[in-house]
Structure formats: structure tokens, C-alpha cells
Amino acid sequence: MSENVLPFPKRTPLRRNAIGPSSVIGTLIFVVTELMLFAGFISAFTITRAAYNTWPPIGQPRLPVGETLVNTAALLASGVVLFFANRAFVRDPQSAKKPLFVALALGVFFVAFQGVEWASLLRQGLSLTSSNHGAFFYLIIGTHAAHAVAAIVTLGIVAIKLMRGKLQHSTFLAAQVFWYFVVGVWPVLYLRVYL
Amino acid sequence: MKRFDQLDRFGRFDQGAFSIIGATAAAWLLFASVAHACPMCFNGNGTNTNAFVVGSLFLMIVPVTAIGSLLYWAYKRSKALETPPTLPRPPARPDLKPGDPQPEPALRLVGR
Numbered sequence: 268m269s270e271n272v273l274p275f276p277k278r279t280p281l282r283r284n285a286i287g288p289s290s291v292i293g294t295l296i297f298v299v300t301e302l303m304l305f306a307g308f309i310s311a312f313t314i315t316r317a318a319y320n321t322w323p324p325i326g327q328p329r330l331p332v333g334e335t336l337v338n339t340a341a342l343l344a345s346g347v348v349l350f351f352a353n354r355a356f357v358r359d360p361q362s363a364k365k366p367l368f369v370a371l372a373l374g375v376f377f378v379a380f381q382g383v384e385w386a387s388l389l390r391q392g393l394s395l396t397s398s399n400h401g402a403f404f405y406l407i408i409g410t411h412a413a414h415a416v417a418a419i420v421t422l423g424i425v426a427i428k429l430m431r432g433k434l435q436h437s438t439f440l441a442a443q444v445f446w447y448f449v450v451g452v453w454p455v456l457y458l459r460v461y462l
Numbered sequence: 463m464k465r466f467d468q469l470d471r472f473g474r475f476d477q478g479a480f481s482i483i484g485a486t487a488a489a490w491l492l493f494a495s496v497a498h499a500c501p502m503c504f505n506g507n508g509t510n511t512n513a514f515v516v517g518s519l520f521l522m523i524v525p526v527t528a529i530g531s532l533l534y535w536a537y538k539r540s541k542a543l544e545t546p547p548t549l550p551r552p553p554a555r556p557d558l559k560p561g562d563p564q565p566e567p568a569l570r571l572v573g574r
Contacts, residue, residue, distance in 0.1 A: 286539035295535075299528045306524040310517035317513030 288437030291444060298448045301414065305452055308410065309459055312403045323400045328391040330404065330461045331384055338380045339457050342415075345373035346450035349422075349443055356439055360429065363439075367426055374419045374446070381412055407460055411453060418442075418449045 286292070316322050323329055352366035385405075393401045425442045428434035 283540075284543040286536050286543065292536075295532055299525075299532060302528050303525055306521055310521050313517050313520075314510065314513045317510045 290437050290441035294441040294444045308407045315399050324398050327398050327400045328393050332461050338377055341373050342377045342450055342453055345370045371422050378415050415449050418446045
């Protein structure tokens with residue numbers, strides 16, 4: 268090779284900073300799809316409900332509005348506590364244990380309370396096949412409860428990792444995003460389905 | 463007479479005939495009074511129709527809002543990551559009086 272030929276400059280690969288952890292972005296995209304699922308349910312429920320002159324239909328039990336309001340407060344409180352758990356985690360991971368367990372306990376209380384409420388409604392004759400009222404109630408609220416259970420399991424895994432000192436902040440953030448979705452969609456469901 | 467599904471000498475469908483069919487279909491849709499797509503939604507009850515309209519709007523707004531918010535967040539994050547780092551301010555020098563030459567900064571940005 269001729270000595271006059273300069274070597275081709277080595278190109279440094281262009282790297283862009285990630286806008287966030289992959290786990291958080293993935294959870295956000297998942298949350299958007301789940302949001303559409305609930306939007307479809309709410310839309311179908313709104314149209315069906317409008318066809319009735321009285322709601323709940325005659326002969327069907329009324330939903331426990333007051334008791335569920337307490338449950339709603341517990342769920343919203345769990346979201347607030349989880350927010351403070353994240354702030355504590357940033358300062359000192361071990362200090363996040365207490366608020367994380369409080370948030371987890373409030374979430375478990377919410378699901379357990381709903382279970383009791385469902386048992387009572389079933390005894391009163393409200394079932395999936397009793398009417399449109401029952402069908403939509405168990406479909407919408409049941410889907411939310413399934414999400415709440417999944418979020419509680421996720422928070423449980425986060426808590427175990429925190430206890431072992433192996434929790435990464437991105438994992439915590441992703442679990443938070445999912446829990447905030449469960450918390451955030453509930454007031455809309457409560458206002459639409461219960462009231 | 464040329465049929466709309468006949469090919470021209472270049473082996474293509476006759477676009478003019480397709481345009482006429484499309485325009486006729488569009489005009490027919492414009493003059494249709496009510497599209498009874500769902501007998502459950504249009505049962506003669508006014509509130510039902512309103513609920514259908516509200517439900518349709520809701521289903522249109524939710525995905526646009528959700529995906530738009532996600533993209534806006536991604537845009538803001540990427541913009542925030544592109545901002546150059548700022549140099550720390552030099553400590554205050556009480557021994558310097560106004561009018562004295564400013565000392566050289568300890569760190570200086572070179573290029574970008």
C-alpha cells in the first residue's frame with residue numbers, strides 16, 4: 268500500500284441516550300393498551316345503560332356505593348404511599364421498605380374488601396347471568412380486580428427484591444407505573460359503574 | 463362500451479371508471495339520512511343515541527390522548543437529555559472589587 272494513503276478514520280458509533288429504562292417504557296405501552304380495553308368496556312356499558320329507564324334494572328340489587336367509597340380511598344392512599352416509597356428509595360433503598368409494605372397492605376385490603384362485597388352481591392342475586400347489570404359489573408370490576416391482583420404480585424416481587432437488596436430502580440419504577448394505572452383507572456370505573 | 467374491470471393497453475384498470483364509481487358511492491353516503499349500523503344503539507330512544515355518540519367520541523379521544531401523552535413524554539425526555547451540561551458557578555470571591563479583572567474559570571466548555 269502507498270504511504271501517501273491515509274488510513275480511513277475510525278468511525279465512532281453514534282449513541283443516543285435512552286429516554287428511560289426499557290422496563291418502564293414497555294410497561295407504559297402495555298398500560299396504553301389496557302387503557303383501551305377499559306375504554307371499550309366503559310363505552311359498551313354506557314350505551315347499554317342508556318337503553319334502560321331505571322338503573323339498576325328493576326329487581327336487581329343496588330351496588331354498595333358508600334362502602335366502596337372507603338375502598339376507593341384505600342386504593343388512592345396506596346398510590347400516594349407508593350409515590351413516597353419511590354422518593355425514599357432514591358434517598359436510601361432500605362428506607363423504602365416501610366412505605367412499600369404499607370402500599371402493598373392497602374392494595375391487599377382493596378382486593379379483599381372487593382371479594383367480601385362480591386360475596387354479598389352474589390347472595391343478593393346479582394350474578395353474571397342475572398342481567399346486563401350483573402354481567403357488566405362483574406366484567407368491568409372483575410377485570411380491574413384481576414389487574415389489581417397482578418399489580419399486587421408485582422409489588423410483592425419488588426418487596427422481596429428490596430428485602431434481598433437486589434432491587435433496581437427501573438424495576439421499581441415499572442411496578443409503580445402499573446400500580447398507578449390500577450389506581451388511576453379505578454375512580455373512573457367507580458363513577459361510571461357504581462353511581 | 464368499456465367496462466370498469468377492463469384493462470387498458472398498459473395492463474392497468476381504467477381509473478376513470480373507478481373514479482365515477484367512487485364518487486357515486488360517496489354521494490350515496492352523503493345523502494343517507496341515518497346509518498343503522500347497530501340496532502341496539504338506535505332503538506328510537508334518544509338517550510341511547512346520545513350514549514352511542516358519547517361512546518364513539520370517548521373511544522376516539524382515549525387512544526389519541528394516551529398515545530399522544532406517551533409520545534409527548536418521550537419527546538420531552540429526549541429533549542431534556544440533549545441539553546448540554548452546565549458548568550458550576552465559580553465560588554464568590556470577596557477579595558475582588560467591582561472593576562477588577564475577572565479570574566479565569568477553572569473549567570471552560572470547548573466546542574459543544
